[in-house]
Amino acid sequence: MYRMERQDSRTKENGIVEDESACFPGEMGAPLFAWPWQNLGIYKYLLYGTFVAKLVYSSTSLEGTEKDSRLCEHVLHLCILRGLVHQLWSSYNAMLFLNRTRRVSPRGIDFKQIDREWDWDNFIILQSFVGALACLSFPSSMANLPMWNTRGLICCVMLHVGLSEPIYYWGHRFMHSQHLFTHYHWLHHSSRVTHPFTAGYATFLEHILMCVIVGLPIIGTILVGFGSISMIYGHVLIFDFLRCLGHCNVEIIPHQLFDAFPLVRYFIYTPTYHSLHHTEMGTNFCLFMPLYDALGNTINRHSWHIHKEISSAAGNACAIRIQVIWVGPIQSTTFLDTNVAFHFLGHACYVGPVQDFLALFLHPPRQPSRVLGCSQYFLPFAREGINKQIEEAILRADRLGVKVLSLAALNKNEALNRGGTLFVNKHPNLKVRVVHGNTLTAAxxxxxxxxxAQEVFLAGSTSKLGRAIALYLARRKVAVMMLTQSTERFKSIQKEAPIEYRKFLVQVTTYQAAEHCKIWIIGKWTTPREQWWAPAGTHFYQFVVPPIIPMRRDCTYGKLAALRLPDDVEELGSCEYKLERGVVHACHAGGVVHLLEGWTHHEVGAIDVDQIDVVWNAALKHGFKPL
Known part of the structure; x- marks a missing residue:
């Protein structure tokens, strides 16, 4: 939940009440509701093979014609460009670092909406075939179209304004009649938060009608003899661009434009304007031009006021009820391809290498990088730049009034900043609580x-987590073989244990010493050769980043410590690293628990062993579940 208080106050003040009926499914068995290729899944893209095959045949066969070849080329080019337009808008929509203060709706899209809109591009397939059939139906008009015709561009705009806009307006209002809305249009409104992909999320029947809206200006311009290739490309791509603009959840049109030229507001809609149609469905029916809403007396009376408020980023200093932002390894690259982050990238083994490539490509290793790959954290000359970025994030969070900032992952590395102690000591008056979350990870x-368990083997035993785990297990009278070459560091940890439990901590210097122990806790990188000292049936518990490579088929390997989120968590729409949906790393969960409990201390540096059970019980109390 993000900035919910601001939205609620604005909603009540303006009298806007969200129509909850949009959230409930209507009839799904109506004629032309489902897409013909709905059950094909990803194989639907084989339908484009028709154009590819025709292109290849026309290019290689003596019977092929240049006209057929050019038609297939243009159709395929347009499909690629249209997909790119939607993807770029989706990427921009996800760039919170650019548009955080201009979000139209403070809510986030969740996995349910993501899954529903997964086949948002069905309309591109449909319109590609309809366009190809139209070209074949008017071969004489389509033959030898010039690349450019200025009169054709003007004619296309006039036909759009005079035909497409009013037809869409009245058709859209008709779709909101009880019968059609219940059987068809409810599907589009089931997406409570607009997203560029929502623009293409509708039933088969609605997109058949949309083909008419898109095609009328093109066909009309060609029939009067003013057609051109640039007119076709321009109309289709600008049409998609404006559709995505309206469904984008970010206000990008400045209110100063409408203040200086009041009439302009009737000729171009805004994301705010269209979003009000999804919250108060009896208003704002236009395609792109609010002029027709004005003529039909269906303009939402709050449109310009709310647009000005969001465009000017008003209310930034408002109170924040609860703000939980997941900044896992995946989220730093979500804007590149949101579909991937929403689905399978969270399970892919190439996440780390992709991030490393981006980090090195976008920023040299010696420069502060806002895209941090795993490998950069282990480069000594990159530490200063990384710490600078972390420090800037902490100070910015402090200015924004954020309650808790969770370092998590490698941002709390001991060698990097002593588990966050560096920042807390440098800025003693921080209001934001800095939390590394390691206490819950240990728990x-x-x-x-x-x-x-009677005996465990612990690699990485002198790290923050290793030390806490060793001391906790010793209190449970579990013998802990602590792998370390430093006798001084071992004795220092041993002295922290009560006298009666110190005997349970044993220093070992080789992996061979644990060849009879079946519980291995790995907190440092362990090579395949070192793993072979474990006996068959060993289970490897891990808190090392990145995780070790599982090499033993006769052993089992645990994942990094993680918890399942409470059932009432909403608006979560991306996976963390290699975790499944609804599961987060324990260190991230530790920051949330810190916030929910209202603790006022920083959780940095060494882990307080006495707090391990306290944090664990608090996590369970708030609904977190062990895997």
Whole structure:
């Protein structure tokens, strides 16, 4: 939930009440509701093979014609460009670092909406075939179209304004009649938060009608003899561009434009204007021009006021009820391809390499980078730049009034900034609480270890997590073989344990010492050769980043400590790293628990062993679940 308080106050003030009926499904068995290729899944893209095959045949066969070849080329080019337009708008929509203050709706899109809109591009397939059939139906008019015709561009605009706009307006109003809305149009309105992909999310019947809206200006211009290739490309791509603009959840049109030229507001709609149609459905029916809403007396009376408020970023200093932002490894590249982040990238093994490539490509290793790959954290000369970015994020969060900032992942590396201690000591008056979340990570690992365990082997035993795990297990009278070459560091940790439990901490210097232990806790990189010292049946618990490579088929490997989110969490629409939906790393969950409990201390540096059970019980109390 993000900036919900602001939205609620604005909604009540303006008298806008969201129509909850839009959230409930209507009839799904109506004629022409479903797409003909609905059950094909990803194989629907084979339908484009028709144009590819025709293009190849026309290019290689003596019987092929240049006209057929050019037609197929243009259809395929247009399909690619239209998909690119929607993807670029979707990418911009996800760039919170650019548009955070101009969000039309503070809500986020969730997995349910993402899954519903997964086949948003069905209309591109449909219109490609309809366009090809139209070309074949008027071969004489389509033959030898010039590349450019200025009169054709003017004619196309006039036909759009005089035909497409009013037809869409009245057709859209008709779609809101009880019968058609219940059987068809409810599907589009089931997306409560508009997104560029929502523009293409509708039934088969509605997109058949949309083909008429898109095609009328093109066909009309060609029939009067003013057609051109640029007119076709321009009309289709600008049409998609404006559709995406209206469904984008970011206000990009400045209110100063309408203040200086009041009449302009009737000739171009805004994301705010269209979003009000999704919250108060009896208003704002236009395609792109509010002029027809004005003529039909269906303009929402709050359109310009809310547009000005959002465009000017008013209310930034408002109170924040609860603000939870997941900044996992995936989220830094979500804007590149949101569909991938929403679905399978969270399970892919190439996430780290992709991030490393982006980080090195976008920023040299010695320069501060806003796109951080895993490998950069281990480069000594990159530490200063990384810490600078983390410090800037903390200070910015402090200015915004954020309650808790969770470092998590490699941002809290001991060698990097001593687990966040560097920032807290440098800025002692921080209002934001800095949390590394390691206490909950330790709790998750410790509660996965069998209660009847008598002996464990611990690699990375002198790290923050290793130290806490060793001391906690010693209190449970579990013998801990601590792998470390430093006797001084081992004795320092041993002295922290109560005298009666110190005997349970044993220093070992080789992996071979654990060849009879079946519980290995890995907190440092372990090579395949070192793993072979574990006996068959060993389970490897891990808190090392990146995780070790599983090489033993006769052993089992745990994942990084993670928790399942509470059932009432809403508006989560991306996966964390390699985790499934609704699962987050324990260190991230630790920051949320810190916020929910209202704790006022920083959680940085060494882990307080006495707090492990406290944090664990607090997480369970708030609905987090172990995997």
């Amino acid at each position: 998750v690992i410790l509660h996965e270890i069998p209660k009847d």
